[in-house]
Amino acid sequence: MSETLMRTVLGLDPDKLVACVSCGLCLPHCPTYRATEEESASPRGRIALMRAVEAGELAIDEDFVRFMERCVMCRGCETACPSAVQFGALMEQTRVTLGSQRRIGSRWMRLALKPLGHHRLLLVGSSALGVLQRLRMIPMSVQPRLGLPARIPIRRAPLGPLSDRPTDAWLYTGCVMDAWQRDVHNAALRVMAATGANVNVPDGQGACCGALHVHMGMGGDARRLAVRTMAAFPGDAPIVVDSAGCGAQLKDYGHLLGTEAARVFSARVRDVGEWLAPRMNTLRISKRFGSVVAIQDPCHLRHVQRAHLPWRIVLSAVADTAELDDDGRCCGAGGSYSITQPELAGSIRDTKVEAIRRTGAPIVASANPGCSMWLSGAGLDVRHPIQIVDEVLHGP
Amino acid sequence: MGRSEDGDQALRDRLRDCSEALGDRAIELLREAMQTKDPDARAGFAALEKRVTRARRAVEKAIGLLDGD
Numbered sequence: 001m002s003e004t005l006m007r008t009v010l011g012l013d014p015d016k017l018v019a020c021v022s023c024g025l026c027l028p029h030c031p032t033y034r035a036t037e038e039e040s041a042s043p044r045g046r047i048a049l050m051r052a053v054e055a056g057e058l059a060i061d062e063d064f065v066r067f068m069e070r071c072v073m074c075r076g077c078e079t080a081c082p083s084a085v086q087f088g089a090l091m092e093q094t095r096v097t098l099g100s101q102r103r104i105g106s107r108w109m110r111l112a113l114k115p116l117g118h119h120r121l122l123l124v125g126s127s128a129l130g131v132l133q134r135l136r137m138i139p140m141s142v143q144p145r146l147g148l149p150a151r152i153p154i155r156r157a158p159l160g161p162l163s164d165r166p167t168d169a170w171l172y173t174g175c176v177m178d179a180w181q182r183d184v185h186n187a188a189l190r191v192m193a194a195t196g197a198n199v200n201v202p203d204g205q206g207a208c209c210g211a212l213h214v215h216m217g218m219g220g221d222a223r224r225l226a227v228r229t230m231a232a233f234p235g236d237a238p239i240v241v242d243s244a245g246c247g248a249q250l251k252d253y254g255h256l257l258g259t260e261a262a263r264v265f266s267a268r269v270r271d272v273g274e275w276l277a278p279r280m281n282t283l284r285i286s287k288r289f290g291s292v293v294a295i296q297d298p299c300h301l302r303h304v305q306r307a308h309l310p311w312r313i314v315l316s317a318v319a320d321t322a323e324l325d326d327d328g329r330c331c332g333a334g335g336s337y338s339i340t341q342p343e344l345a346g347s348i349r350d351t352k353v354e355a356i357r358r359t360g361a362p363i364v365a366s367a368n369p370g371c372s373m374w375l376s377g378a379g380l381d382v383r384h385p386i387q388i389v390d391e392v393l394h395g396p
Numbered sequence: 397m398g399r400s401e402d403g404d405q406a407l408r409d410r411l412r413d414c415s416e417a418l419g420d421r422a423i424e425l426l427r428e429a430m431q432t433k434d435p436d437a438r439a440g441f442a443a444l445e446k447r448v449t450r451a452r453r454a455v456e457k458a459i460g461l462l463d464g465d
Binding site for chain 1: 419420422423426429430438442445446449
């Protein structure tokens with residue numbers, strides 16, 4: 001970090017901060033602005049507040065913290081911005097500063113994120129939670145508040161098929177997704193193997209990518225997890241990710257750690273749709289999926305990775321698809337956002353659900369576990385697109 | 397382009413200027429709200445900003461109607 005950045009209150013890069021000309025073209029693309037109609041919940045409003053703090057015109061008070069916490073960090077504004085303002089980087093740095101002062105994220109939330117870096121503990125804890133859920137010892141009213149899926153798996157099938165030959169590609173399995181959605185990983189492994197690739201997962205399986213820690217302003221924890229994750233994937237084989245949020249975080253390690261090794265690592269990362277699209281001709285597809293599939297682009301795939309188009313190539317080869325008419329707006333899941341800002345997240349989800357229902361498709365494809373669980377909570381049948389490909393290839 | 401179409405275009409341009417001015421006013425009100433420490437005054441600015449934003453939306457709707465959207 002340069003001396004200039006060290007001297008400022010929030011540690012923001014002044015060049016990034018002045019890039020916003022407050023034109024307002026971001027406004028229709030910001031889910032929180034649309035829900036509240038308040039400038040304090042808009043990208044340009046938040047940047048104006050960051051500038052005021054940096055200029056010493058505004059103290060960091062409760063309102064400022066609240067306005068920063070209300071951002072879902074979907075980065076839809078970046079795609080719309082004609083000045084290429086790096087809003088995500090500004091918001092992440094602001095949260096890291098506020099997090100270092102213990103001003104954002106409750107103590108409970110910080111504690112809840114700690115086990116994510118200890119995979120075996122996480123799996124055991126998750127299974128225990130599953131048992132409590134079956135015994136109805138977790139009140140139904142509390143479960144959505146905690147971001148729990150309707151049925152937490154107690155047992156999980158082993159990851160596979162894995163190859164004993166030299167690795168052509170790694171599958172990144174992550175933390176919570178491995179505990180709650182291992183069936184998606186196994187669908188990805190089956191489809192990847194069907195292309196003829198030798199696929200493996202790292203020893204000790206999941207290493208948390210640190211995305212939720214970044215959202216919570218826990219920069220130190222995020223960096224520690226990034227170093228561990230990088231060490232788990234030796235060699236130069238591509239690292240394939242079936243969670244858009246994790247993929248976006250892994251692709252950002254170059255920026256997070258600022259090292260050449262991290263940049264090289266990030267360059268190896270591919271969303272599974274990106275990896276699969278050029279290999280579709282290697283698959284033997286003899287039938288099509290039975291229902292029309294609405295494609296929901298996770299923000300971290302569309303706005304951050306900008307890798308949503310390969311899924312059109314993949315899905316159109318196996319199913320009839322329907323596009324949403326909402327220009328890729330956020331569903332409100334936002335990592336832990338649906339837990340920390342339930343009302344706003346619920347309002348954003350309602351708008352998304354309306355857009356999905358307008359397509360008339362009975363199935364929704366979403367390439368991010370957070371979006372998938374959050375939209376399932378609204379009564380939709382949501383699947384990972386790789387599960388749809390897997391079902392066409394290998395049956396239900 | 398006839399005189400009537402010229403007039404419509406001029407009207408749309410004026411409405412776009414109004415929309416921009418209302419947008420600028422909204423962001424000014426946010427700055428003013430944050431500069432005061434009095435919570436009641438802050439709430440007053442926020443309510444005014446919301447009204448200004450609604451007015452801007454109404455103007456944008458009018459532009460859309462003139463555009464035939």
